[in-house]
Amino acid sequence: MKILRTSLLLAVFALFAITLQSCKTRKVAAKPTPPVQKEVTPVEEKVVPPAPVEKKAEPAPVEEKPDYTFTNVLFEFDSGVLKTSSFEVLDKMAKEMKKDPSAKFVLNGHSSIEGSVSHNMSLSVDRANSVKSYLINAGIPAANLTIKGYGAAQPVASNDAEEGRAKNRRVEFQVSR
Template structure:
């Protein structure tokens, strides 16, 4: 019964946030992070991610701790997001609650229908690695996506290979493997229209989900308690 109630609450929260998206979008990230209370974040995030058909959004919200500690984490994420925007102009950077979503279209990282990183993409990832290692107390999800062309099973495997290719490069170049998880979504979660070539090109993407790890959360909670 508790699980059912929590699921209903998460859907209600998702509905409230999504139906007032302009207010939500215009709010300060740290203010929005405080809305997600500790303990309910994962369920709310899952509900929002499912409703918005955006698992990156759900995953980042699900990792939130909320409250004063969330404000502290949000400030650190603001700084990291600005550095990524400045140093990597071909990345799409979005601050979401207490985390960051960094989106690269596949043509930045891979050749068409390929899962091997290009020489240019390695230079781009090297810039990202420098920033990631400046902020070691974060977890990093690497999600691969494709457009809707081709067989579902093929697209699923391709998205997995691309996510894994990126993760291996990060690990080989100094990012701790314990920080990284990978997932391939295939064509199941389009963010853009698959009815146009431009939309399909944007759906062929890799997303990085940057969230606080346990150490950052604990440090933020201690700092929040000291300021109380």
């Protein structure tokens, strides 16, 4: 037991010595000070004025008119979450909307026929709100965006087949000025 205690004590001291050695801070060499420059008195020189530069008449910037022909933003079944494929369309919309800050827009949310009337109405409002949130984050003023939910009341395609129902799950854009 005495041998174990002695060897353990020696190991602790060795570890302590190694730790102290590695923790010592190194002295940092002082940075050299830059040499002081003597002021040189300038000799008087003859100043020649620069030759006049001819100004070219720049054409007035052409103001781009916004293109408000947007495609609908489509959604998955029973979802108000934006698809990643919608981001490109929404970025283009935001860019065009920024060209005329005074323009007002109505975001019309729609859904397919599946589900109850109240659920579809709520879902269409959620979809319009998703698009509105994206556009606000892209820099469009919230006061310029109004939302309306229509549920399944205004389909653009037949709800008999899945293709038609997928087209009906959308948000349309309308300029209200």
